[in-house]
Amino acid sequence: MPYKHNASRRHHIGKMMYKVTNWAEYEAGLRRRGSLTLWMTPEALAGWTAPRRKTRGGQPLYYDLAIETTLMLGMVFGLRLRQSEGLLSSVLALMGLDLPVPDHTTLSRRARTWMPTVERRAAPDAPLHVLVDSTGLKIYGTGQWLEEKHGTKSRRGWRKLHLAVDADSGEIIAHSLTDQETGDTSQLKPLLDQIDDEIGKFTADGAYDGYPTYDAVFHHSAGARVIIPPRSNAVEPPTAQACCQRDDHITSMQKECRLKWQASTGYGKRALVETAMGRCKGIIGPRLRARSFLAQQTGAAIGVTILNRMLACGRPKSVRCQASAGATK
CATH class of the missing domain: 3.30.420 (Nucleotidyltransferase; domain 5)
Structure with a gap:
């Protein structure tokens, strides 16, 4: 941050060097980020279909967790709604699970009426x-x-x-x-x-x-x-x-x-x-x-959830080393 105040003398200032102390743990976490098992948890499969409602109105087929899982898969791998539907169908077929997959129309409609919540991993010990x-x-x-x-x-x-x-x-x-x-x-x-x-x-x-x-x-x-x-x-x-x-x-x-x-x-x-x-x-x-503002809010919330889950896989612990010597004169 102080470098912008010393732009004319920047080439005389040594660059700060950092070293990752938990490289093995962090590298394993980076590999886990690409694992499909990270997103297809047993809780998601158990709560796939929505419970039957006893009031008047249409019967929902998918629980919110099914919609969230499909949207997460699509956002992680950069897919549209139709491609997300196809990816989840192939994953469930490879797992041998006979579960219905939300179609792209259902995903688009439910994304405008449902907002996920950001949950913390654990309560902090200090303020x-x-x-x-x-x-x-x-x-x-x-x-x-x-x-x-x-x-x-x-x-x-x-x-x-x-x-x-x-x-x-x-x-x-x-x-x-x-x-x-x-x-x-x-x-x-x-x-x-x-x-x-x-x-x-x-x-x-x-x-x-x-x-x-x-x-x-x-x-x-x-x-x-x-x-x-x-x-x-x-x-x-x-x-x-x-x-x-x-x-x-x-x-x-x-x-x-x-x-x-x-x-x-x-x-x-x-x-x-x-x-x-x-x-x-x-x-x-x-x-x-997404095109609608409500669906954009849902997409932003899902993106935050994905980032927090990826952060839980592994985070680098860096320590500052001695600055590099000698800049050009």
Whole structure:
């Protein structure tokens, strides 16, 4: 992070080196990520068909777990709904299971009416260190090239995926999908409402700067420590506020430089949420395939579930080594 402030002298700064200490465990976890048995669990097979309803109305054939399993398989392997249906049919045939497979029409319809929930692997032993940020996801359509090339105004734009990540475990513990016009701070309360555990530290970038953000975090956890860089023109209010942490950040930056403030507060941890977003776009993809907004929200939730399950297979433990010597003169 400090390198961008030393661009002219970057070739004199040694590159940080890291070493993975659990390479054997991490390599085995990477292989497990491609195993089909990871997704076809006994619980999914036992709860495949929906229980018979006793009220009036149509009888559902598939339980939510069957829909989730089919959509997960398609998203992991980058398949459309019809190809996901064919893949699951072949997998069940190879396993010798006589189970019905949801067709693509059922998958498309049920994706608009069902929302999976993000579950944590285990309760934390200490208060959480929550990292929050947002990223843009493309929508299925003509894209920006047509608009930039021919000046055509496309109705399709972007969706914003808001994530809350546990800094210690790397899990995504809360998420929300909105349109491109929604501000980041407006989604802070919905994200915090999804977190049941106590928050010990909250870190975000300057887009979340403001007293409403501090009030929302303190309403969730009164003793939380908020680390958000104030704007460059931020000043202390003339009247005393209920929260003085933001004032302390402003005073600290006025006395010292921004880089010293980042080092003293541990603001560099925020890079982990950027890593989670890169992992999301690298594994799931930078584009939402569904056309309706409700189905896009379901797809985003399934993508978060997939990332957390892949993270459970194995996570590298890195330690910092000595910086590489000698840059070019």
